[in-house]
Amino acid sequence: MAGQLIIAVDGLAFGLLLFAVAAGLTLTLGAADTLQLSHGTLYLAGAYLGWWLGSGNWAGFVASAALGGVVAAAAGGGLALALRPLRGHLHQALATVGVGLILTDVLASVFGAEPQSVDPPPGLTGSVHVFGHDYPIYRLLLIAVGAALALALHLVVARSRAGILVRATAADADMVAVAGVDPRRVQWSVMAAGAGLAVVAGVLGAPVLGPAPGLDHTVLVLSLIIVVIGGHASIRGALLAALVVGQVQTSAAAVWPAAAPFLLFATLAVALLAQTGVRARRIRTT
Amino acid sequence: MTAADATETRAWRPALAVLPAGTAVALAAAVAAPWILDAYTISVASYALVLALLACSAQLLTGVAGLPTLGQAAYLAIGGYTAAIIGRTVTTNGPAQILAATLAAAVAAAVIGAVVTRARATAFLLISLAVGELTHTAARLATGVTGGDAGLSTPAVVVAPGATPLTRDGHIYLWVLGCSGVIIGSLTVLLRSRFGLILRAAASHEPRVRAAGHPAGRYLWAAYVIAAGVAGAAGALLVAAHRYIAPTDTTFTVSALALLAAVLAGRTLLGACAGALLIVATRDLVVPELVPGHAPALLGVLFLAAAYARPLTDRLRHRRRRCRCRGCVG
Numbered sequence: 001m002a003g004q005l006i007i008a009v010d011g012l013a014f015g016l017l018l019f020a021v022a023a024g025l026t027l028t029l030g031a032a033d034t035l036q037l038s039h040g041t042l043y044l045a046g047a048y049l050g051w052w053l054g055s056g057n058w059a060g061f062v063a064s065a066a067l068g069g070v071v072a073a074a075a076g077g078g079l080a081l082a083l084r085p086l087r088g089h090l091h092q093a094l095a096t097v098g099v100g101l102i103l104t105d106v107l108a109s110v111f112g113a114e115p116q117s118v119d120p121p122p123g124l125t126g127s128v129h130v131f132g133h134d135y136p137i138y139r140l141l142l143i144a145v146g147a148a149l150a151l152a153l154h155l156v157v158a159r160s161r162a163g164i165l166v167r168a169t170a171a172d173a174d175m176v177a178v179a180g181v182d183p184r185r186v187q188w189s190v191m192a193a194g195a196g197l198a199v200v201a202g203v204l205g206a207p208v209l210g211p212a213p214g215l216d217h218t219v220l221v222l223s224l225i226i227v228v229i230g231g232h233a234s235i236r237g238a239l240l241a242a243l244v245v246g247q248v249q250t251s252a253a254a255v256w257p258a259a260a261p262f263l264l265f266a267t268l269a270v271a272l273l274a275q276t277g278v279r280a281r282r283i284r285t286t
Numbered sequence: 287m288t289a290a291d292a293t294e295t296r297a298w299r300p301a302l303a304v305l306p307a308g309t310a311v312a313l314a315a316a317v318a319a320p321w322i323l324d325a326y327t328i329s330v331a332s333y334a335l336v337l338a339l340l341a342c343s344a345q346l347l348t349g350v351a352g353l354p355t356l357g358q359a360a361y362l363a364i365g366g367y368t369a370a371i372i373g374r375t376v377t378t379n380g381p382a383q384i385l386a387a388t389l390a391a392a393v394a395a396a397v398i399g400a401v402v403t404r405a406r407a408t409a410f411l412l413i414s415l416a417v418g419e420l421t422h423t424a425a426r427l428a429t430g431v432t433g434g435d436a437g438l439s440t441p442a443v444v445v446a447p448g449a450t451p452l453t454r455d456g457h458i459y460l461w462v463l464g465c466s467g468v469i470i471g472s473l474t475v476l477l478r479s480r481f482g483l484i485l486r487a488a489a490s491h492e493p494r495v496r497a498a499g500h501p502a503g504r505y506l507w508a509a510y511v512i513a514a515g516v517a518g519a520a521g522a523l524l525v526a527a528h529r530y531i532a533p534t535d536t537t538f539t540v541s542a543l544a545l546l547a548a549v550l551a552g553r554t555l556l557g558a559c560a561g562a563l564l565i566v567a568t569r570d571l572v573v574p575e576l577v578p579g580h581a582p583a584l585l586g587v588l589f590l591a592a593a594y595a596r597p598l599t600d601r602l603r604h605r606r607r608r609c610r611c612r613g614c615v616g
Binding site for chain 1: 590
């Protein structure tokens with residue numbers, strides 16, 4: 001029983017980490033109408049940054065999170081400008097896959113191609129006694145930070161003026177323009193925030209999900225699954241989906257690792273069938 | 287979207303006139319290649335043919351049925367591992383392996399497609415990506431069946447019972463060329479039929495197709511299954527060419543390359559083949575000469591070129607037209 005609880009707590013930490021990555025992707029797709037397939041590579045860049053500067057020291061850890069977030073936000077804004085001439089998600093997908101490949105090549109040239117393990121900052125390396133089990137402090141902290149981030153994002157999107165603009169742009173960008181706000185400004189801000197979040201998640205998540213080749217695709221696919229399950233530009237949906245995906249991944253990894261992909265696909269299929277069912281019913285009733 | 291496609295078809299029409307002659311020359315060159323090129327280039331060409339087949343599979347969905355896919359490597363994996371396992375345990379007969387690989391991929395797609403083809407456009411793109419990457423992960427983790435990251439090596443295939451196994455690069459190349467030629471030829475015939483017409487119609491305006499009484503969803507599902515079968519056959523040919531398959535042959539990048547090949551040179555099957563040849567030549571012949579070890583970066587540049595070709599040429603065309611107008615007025 002206690003073992004299952006530990007796995008559930010592990011899944012919570014992993015799910016909240018995935019939420020930090022997927023929230024940016026949800027907003028990018030929903031409000032900026034942009035398919036950003038280099039999102040996983042941004043996480044990988046953050047994880048390498050955390051390993052290079054922040055492994056086992058506080059100053060480097062904080063600096064890499066802050067610096068990485070700011071630089072990535074600038075890059076995200078730049079990417080939004082660069083993608084503007086492209087029409088349609090297919091061409092955006094091609095362009096961002098290209099950006100991802102180039103970035104991956106740069107990361108592999110600078111940091112090498114071996115998987116790296118990253119130490120949490122001093123003071124967070126040990127474990128505490130929870131429910132008769134030793135549990136790493138860093139993961140508990142990750143849960144706290146992830147929960148705070150989820151709450152903050154929810155409040156910003158649901159309550160603040162900026163959040164209203166983001167939701168309005170997702171619903172109808174032309175109406176936002178009519179109301180006197182340039183929707184393109186909202187769009188590049190959202191992409192900047194999404195890119196920043198992905199890199200900060202990489203720095204914070206590096207001690208749990210450390211830099212390794214291929215991690216970019218894993219993170220991208222998990223966050224895309226969350227976006228599809230969570231629905232259009234919905235922070236609450238993304239949070240729920242991230243928690244489900246986190247639980248599925250960790251519990252499968254503990255019992256039967258080879259079943260994890262099949263379980264994830266089953267989750268995706270159920271969500272998809274439910275969504276198309278709802279849509280079909282809505283069309284029939286109206 | 288539809289208007290843009292129409293202008294594209296019009297622009298391609300003069301090119302079609304020279305196509306039969308060009309195709310004949312290209313075919314003759316392809317058959318003569320083993321006597322002209324060195325062994326390494328021929329083995330690269332064999333892989334290019336496998337990717338061309340995978341690109342045709344992606345083209346059937348992306349360019350014809352309007353379902354952009356980033357996950358065709360999933361069916362390459364299913365077909366490839368089926369062929370490899372059969373080659374190790376049952377028979378080294380090449381045609382039998384291709385048949386089994388095609389069937390296995392099509393059956394898997396029939397089940398997965400029942401869910402996946404409910405989605406359209408961007409949602410389909412994302413879900414196909416998930417299917418591809420999850421299959422890749424499954425191939426890595428199911429070590430009992432697939433050998434995990436170490437992969438499976440297989441004995442050389444034979445073309446017919448009693449024939450000598452295919453071990454020389456030239457022979458393998460000709461086998462892969464013949465098989466992919468037959469498959470691409472049949473696919474071309476299929477797409478000229480009523481089936482192909484309904485797929486194209488569904489891509490441009492699905493409600494109308496439904497209103498005309500065609501079950502568009504079932505047609506798209508059938509296209510998904512056929513595309514998977516083609517990708518499965520490509521997997522069997524990959525195993526025949528390399529005598530080895532590993533999860534690295536079925537990554538997200540492979541799916542992305544198939545999509546890139548499909549959109550790089552016009553939305554036809556021949557365009558997909560040309561795109562695949564260009565991509566593999568860039569990766570395996572140009573990169574080792576110019577920038578060794580940096581294949582991802584150069585492929586990334588190809589992706590960017592494919593994405594920005596349209597807006598850039600549009601802008602250039604626009605500017606030229608405006609200049610002429612000014613000339614008229616001034």
